[in-house]
Every structure is written in C-alpha cells, then in structure tokens.
Amino acid sequence: MHTAVIIGTGNVATHLFEVFKTNSFLKTIQVVGRTAKGLAPFKNQVTVATDFKTITEADIYFIAVTDKAIAPVSNYLGDRNGIVVHTSGAVSMGVLSASSKGVFYLLQSFSKDQKVVYNRVPICIEASSVSGLDFLKKLGNSISETVYELSSEQRKKLHLAAVFANNFSNHMYAVAAQLCEKNAIPFELLHPLIQETAQKITKLSPKEAQTGPAKRNDILVLQEHLEVLDDKTQQRLYKTISEAIIEFHEEKL
Amino acid sequence: MHTAVIIGTGNVATHLFEVFKTNSFLKTIQVVGRTAKGLAPFKNQVTVATDFKTITEADIYFIAVTDKAIAPVSNYLGDRNGIVVHTSGAVSMGVLSASSKGVFYLLQSFSKDQKVVYNRVPICIEASSVSGLDFLKKLGNSISETVYELSSEQRKKLHLAAVFANNFSNHMYAVAAQLCEKNAIPFELLHPLIQETAQKITKLSPKEAQTGPAKRNDILVLQEHLEVLDDKTQQRLYKTISEAIIEFHEEKL
Numbered sequence: 001m002h003t004a005v006i007i008g009t010g011n012v013a014t015h016l017f018e019v020f021k022t023n024s025f026l027k028t029i030q031v032v033g034r035t036a037k038g039l040a041p042f043k044n045q046v047t048v049a050t051d052f053k054t055i056t057e058a059d060i061y062f063i064a065v066t067d068k069a070i071a072p073v074s075n076y077l078g079d080r081n082g083i084v085v086h087t088s089g090a091v092s093m094g095v096l097s098a099s100s101k102g103v104f105y106l107l108q109s110f111s112k113d114q115k116v117v118y119n120r121v122p123i124c125i126e127a128s129s130v131s132g133l134d135f136l137k138k139l140g141n142s143i144s145e146t147v148y149e150l151s152s153e154q155r156k157k158l159h160l161a162a163v164f165a166n167n168f169s170n171h172m173y174a175v176a177a178q179l180c181e182k183n184a185i186p187f188e189l190l191h192p193l194i195q196e197t198a199q200k201i202t203k204l205s206p207k208e209a210q211t212g213p214a215k216r217n218d219i220l221v222l223q224e225h226l227e228v229l230d231d232k233t234q235q236r237l238y239k240t241i242s243e244a245i246i247e248f249h250e251e252k253l
Numbered sequence: 254m255h256t257a258v259i260i261g262t263g264n265v266a267t268h269l270f271e272v273f274k275t276n277s278f279l280k281t282i283q284v285v286g287r288t289a290k291g292l293a294p295f296k297n298q299v300t301v302a303t304d305f306k307t308i309t310e311a312d313i314y315f316i317a318v319t320d321k322a323i324a325p326v327s328n329y330l331g332d333r334n335g336i337v338v339h340t341s342g343a344v345s346m347g348v349l350s351a352s353s354k355g356v357f358y359l360l361q362s363f364s365k366d367q368k369v370v371y372n373r374v375p376i377c378i379e380a381s382s383v384s385g386l387d388f389l390k391k392l393g394n395s396i397s398e399t400v401y402e403l404s405s406e407q408r409k410k411l412h413l414a415a416v417f418a419n420n421f422s423n424h425m426y427a428v429a430a431q432l433c434e435k436n437a438i439p440f441e442l443l444h445p446l447i448q449e450t451a452q453k454i455t456k457l458s459p460k461e462a463q464t465g466p467a468k469r470n471d472i473l474v475l476q477e478h479l480e481v482l483d484d485k486t487q488q489r490l491y492k493t494i495s496e497a498i499i500e501f502h503e504e505k506l
Contacts, residue, residue: 041287050381067474068473071499090474100398106390107442107443107445107446108445108449109446109449109450109453111465115331117323117401120445121445122445123441124442125478130272139292146373146442148442150438153436154436154437154438156435156481157432157435157436158433158436158438158442158443160429160432160478160481160482161429161432161433161438161489162429162443162446163427163445163465163466163478164425164426164428164429164431164432164490164491165425165426165443165446165447165468166446166448166449166450166464166465167449167463167464167465167468167498168425168490168494168498169277169422169425169426169447169451170450170453170454170459170462170463170464171459171463171467171473171494171497171498171501172379172409172417172418172421172422172425173417173418173422173454173459173462174459174460174463174501175414175417175497176414176415176418176459177414177454177458177459177460179410179411179413179414179417180410180414180502182410182412183406183407183410183411184407185403185407185410186401187416187458188399189360189375189377189399189401189411190360190411190414190415190418191454191455192360192373192374192375192400193360193361193362193415193418193419194359194418194419194421194422194451195425195451195452195455196362197362197418197419197422197451198360198422198447198448198450198451199448200362200443201426201430201447202444202448205427205430205440206423206424206426206427206430207427207430209423209426210420210423210424210427211362211419211420212419212420213416213420213422214414214420215420220321221320221343223314225345225413225416228409228410228413229413231405233496233497233500233501234497236493236497237421237493237494237497238416238417239418240493240494241421241424241490241493243423243486244424244428244486244487244489245420247419247486248424248427248486
C-alpha cells in the first residue's frame with residue numbers, strides 16, 4: 001500500500017479523498033489546507049494540518065489547489081523523495097519545483113456534492129521520470145478504465161477543448177432554458193433532445209451529427225430567428241455561432 | 254382504428270410512418286410524395302402516390318414536408334373533413350388552409366437511419382378546434398409519455414430554444430473535436446464529460462450547473478485561452494460565449 005498526502009480542500013481534493021478511501025493501491029495519510037474550516041469535513045477521517053511546513057513524508061503529494069497557488073505550494077515540497085503532482089488541466093508540469101514531479105488530471109467537471117462514477121472518468125497523466133510515469137499509470141488504472149499520457153502542451157489544449165464541450169455547451173442549455181422560461185414553456189421538454197445530442201456524438205463525429213438551419217445555410221430561418229430574439233446578447237450568440245457553423249460546413253471549392 | 258395519410262418522404266415522414274406501424278390508435282393508409290424515388294422505401298408497405306390530387310380520404314393528414322412547402326401542399330386539402338396537421342416547429346398553424354387544422358410537432362432531432370425511443374420524444378400539439386385538440390392529444394399519448402399543448406408563438410420560441418440546446422451545443426462538441434484532432438488527443442476522452450454535462454441539467458438548472466473560467470470571470474485564464482487558439486473563428490466563439498456567460502452570471506447590483 002502506497003501513501004498519499006492531499007493538499008487542498010476543494011472539489012478535486014474532496015473527490016480524490018473519496019476515491020482513495022476504497023482504493024487498494026493508495027491510502028491518504030494526511031490532508032493539508034489553509035483553514036480549519038476547509039479541513040472540517042476531513043478531520044474525523046484522517047490527520048489534517050494547516051501548516052504547510054508539517055507535511056508528512058509520503059509516496060505521492062497531490063497539490064489540488066487553485067492554479068495560481070500550485071507553484072508556491074510546491075515550494076514546500078522541493079526536497080521530497082516522493083512524487084509531487086498537481087491536478088490542473090491548465091498548468092504546466094514545469095511549475096512544480098520537486099525533483100520527481102507529475103500531473104494527475106481527472107477530466108471531469110466536479111461539483112462537491114455530486115456522485116461520480118470514477119471508473120468512467122478519464123485520467124490524463126504526465127511525469128518527469130519513467131518510474132514516476134509508471135507509478136501514476138498504476139494509480140490511474142486502479143481508479144479509471146481510461147488513463148492517458150499527455151504532454152503539458154496537449155493537456156492545455158484538452159482543457160480548452162473541455163471548455164467548449166462542457167462550459168459552453170452548458171451555456172447553450174442556459175439560453176434555451178431562459179427562452180423557455182420567458183415564454184411559459186417547461187424546459188423539461190428539451191431534456192430528451194439534450195441527452196440525445198450528447199449521445200449521438202459517441203456514434204457519429206460532431207461534424208456528421210450537425211443539423212439545423214445554420215448547417216443547411218437556411219438564410220430565411222436564420223433571419224427569422226434573429227428577429228424573434230429580443231435580447232442583444234442572445235442575438236450576438238445566435239449570429240456568431242451560426243456563422244461559425246456555416247463556415248465549418250462550407251464545401252471547400 | 255383511425256386512418257392517416259402522410260404527405261412527405263423525409264426524416265419526419267419516415268419516423269411517423271415507423272411509429273404508426275405498431276400504433277393501435279392510427280393506421281397509415283397512404284404516403285404521398287413528389288417523386289417515385291422518395292416513395293420507394295414505402296411502396297411495398299402501403300399505398301403510395303405522387304399526384305397530390307389523388308390523396309385518399311382519412312381522419313388525419315400529416316404534412317411532413319419542408320417549411321416552405323407546407324402552405325402550398327395544404328391547398329390540396331382545403332375541403333377535407335379530416336384534420337390537417339403539419340409537423341414543423343417553426344411554422345404557424347395559420348398557414349394551413351383546411352377548416353380543421355393543427356400541429357403535431359415531435360421535439361427530436363431526427364436522422365433517417367437512427368433508432369428512436371418514441372415514448373421519450375415530447376410531442377407538442379395545437380389545434381383549431383376542441384375536438385381536434387382532443388384527437389391529437391389521444392394520438393400523442395398513444396406514442397409518447399409527454400404531450401404538451403403549445404401555441405404557434407410558443408412553439409416558435411421552443412424551436413429556437415432547441416437550436417441552442419441541440420444545434421449549437423453540438424457545434425461546441427465539433428470545435429472541441431477539432432482542437433483534439435489538431436493536437437493528437439483522442440476526442441473520446443471528452444465523451445464522459447459531455448454526457449455528464451447533459452445529465453447534470455436534469456438535476457440542476459443550467460445556470461446552477463455552470464462551471465469554468467468565464468463563470469468565475471477568471472480574466473487570466475480567459476486571456477491565455479484566447480492566445481492558445483490560433484483559429485480566428487474559434488477565437489470569436491470563445492470571446493462571444495465567454496462574455497455572454499460573464500454577463501449571465503453577473504451579480505445584479
């Protein structure tokens with residue numbers, strides 16, 4: 001059994017702690033956070049500390065804090081033998097000051113209270129040494145069916161792609177919900193369509209799956225939709241995204 | 254058992270024909286289309302016709318043709334006793350010239366070859382008479398768990414909401430797939446996140462479910478993402494959608 005320290009008390013830290021509770025490869029021996037309040041949910045389950053100078057020796061240190069705090073926190077761990085990893089999609093491995101370092105990025109949008117089927121969450125790993133990579137691979141495989149090695153450069157691009165696939169698609173749902181609400185239409189009517197759209201792209205590429213007036217370049221419907229929208233921001237979204245779809249599906253001459 | 258004529262041979266017509274095959278309330282007695290080619294998949298299963306002047310008498314006529322053709326096609330049915338309905342989200346009931354008229358709108362993005370679980374597809378109905386509405390309600394309930402009465406005005410808004418929820422969210426997946434492809438990252442890594450995002454809004458409102466740098470108004474990450482994108486259209490999308498999210502989540506002063 002290997003040992004881990006988790007630094008951070010947010011969503012990712014909480015989920016890591018949960019998943020390691022039943023993990024046969026790794027055991028959390030300490031959770032470190034800035035405030036007693038953040039540590040409260042952990043303190044009856046594991047040793048906790050607010051002083052970063054008292055971090056216990058372990059095989060792996062997870063820095064699961066906000067992006068900006070990763071580098072400063074890693075300075076406390078510069079001389080450790082264990083591997084120091086952060087859990088961010090957007091930050092390079094290079095910001096870590098440890099000699100054995102890596103990244104352990106769970107590609108999921110975590111909410112604190114949400115149940116997650118961890119074996120379906122892709123884990124993207126990176127390490128500064130072959131042995132480190134091997135360790136993260138084994139750890140990843142003890143959690144998830146999908147463990148994938150990505151460079152810092154690739155992970156940044158994946159993180160950006162996830163903004164489109166998750167954050168931006170969610171805002172499309174938000175606009176749809178707003179239009180429904182304004183017109184006394186239950187948003188629930190759109191739930192099956194949303195599910196189906198998300199399912200479809202596991203069988204077809206999103207390009208093949210595209211439908212709608214912009215895909216058909218149906219100027220009349222596009223014009224009418226723009227007139228029906230009475231919100232300036234919604235109009236701008238409609239126009240910009242429709243133009244992008246038209247361009248994306250244009251036959252190359 | 255009631256009788257139906259389906260006019261049209263596209264996706265919606267094909268799906269209506271499929272669903273009525275096993276329906277105990279309604280039986281298709283004729284399919285009418287402009288071309289023999291379009292009618293080919295139907296001709297061994299039901300009476301077909303290319304001449305709109307030879308439409309059989311029936312209890313209900315489905316005009317499942319492109320939006321622009323609905324009004325002209327309905328002129329062939331001006332003197333019928335059965336109810337004449339179209340199946341479009343975007344067109345008013347008023348364009349139909351029949352005395353008993355209505356709308357039977359299946360809120361799903363249909364592809365011809367795709368299996369659909371019809372009892373999960375919401376059906377939006379509208380009718381010019383109480384008896385017509387009652388008939389469409391019974392018919393709807395024989396197909397789907399969700400039958401909802403909407404005015405033409407509401408249906409137009411719902412159709413527009415569906416463009417955001419379906420077409421636009423799908424284009425977000427397409428951009429994500431393009432970013433993955435460009436950087437040798439398997440798009441499959443994003444499948445679970447996409448499914449989860451679509452599932453989440455059945456439990457939380459999309460507004461509550463929103464995450465990401467724009468929601469947090471994290472200027473540094475937003476700026477960095479814009480620099481990482483090397484495609485002008487993707488940049489424009491990123492900027493426009495992020496600004497809309499920031500505005501949508503701004504605390505009202």
